[in-house]
């Protein structure tokens with residue numbers, strides 16, 4: 003066996019276990035499921051914030067849902083036990099006494115995003131209109 007062949011043999015036998023070790027470490031790296039789901043929720047909440055701003059909700063409920071003369075505050079909605087996600091979905095779809103129904107104006111996923119936004123622990127704030135294209 004020539005010298006450089008020996009070197010190749012030695013280096014490759016070192017490299018292999020190293021790779022295995024690195025791979026193992028990568029797999030062990032902590033990526034808890036809730037962190038992944040958390041990100042998904044964050045995206046829905048952010049999308050909901052844009053919809054809230056662009057689909058007229060803010061017109062009656064205020065830019066940050068703080069309420070206006072036309073609609074009640076939605077700030078404490080998540081603390082109110084009676085406002086389950088199903089009930090919020092129903093309110094958005096069917097409207098209320100003075101709130102118009104949105105079942106025609108919004109898709110089911112959009113309504114789900116609005117519910118995610120309204121129920122978010124830390125509601126994201128939508129950037130000013132001028133900086134982002136309106137939500138579809």
Ligand code: HEC
Pocket residue numbers: 054057058059060061062063072073074075076079090093094097098099100101102104116120
């Ligand atoms: C024309 C004004 C108006 C618009 C636009 C409007 N709302 Fe409302 N909303 C109201 C009023 C008034 C109420 C309370 C009485 C009722 O049901 O009519 C209400 C109630 C609600 C409630 C129940 C909260 C409670 O304590 O009663 C939710 C949730 C809600 N609106 C979400 C939304 C969302 C999300 C949008 C946008 C898709 C929206 N609203 C658009 C006027 C409006």
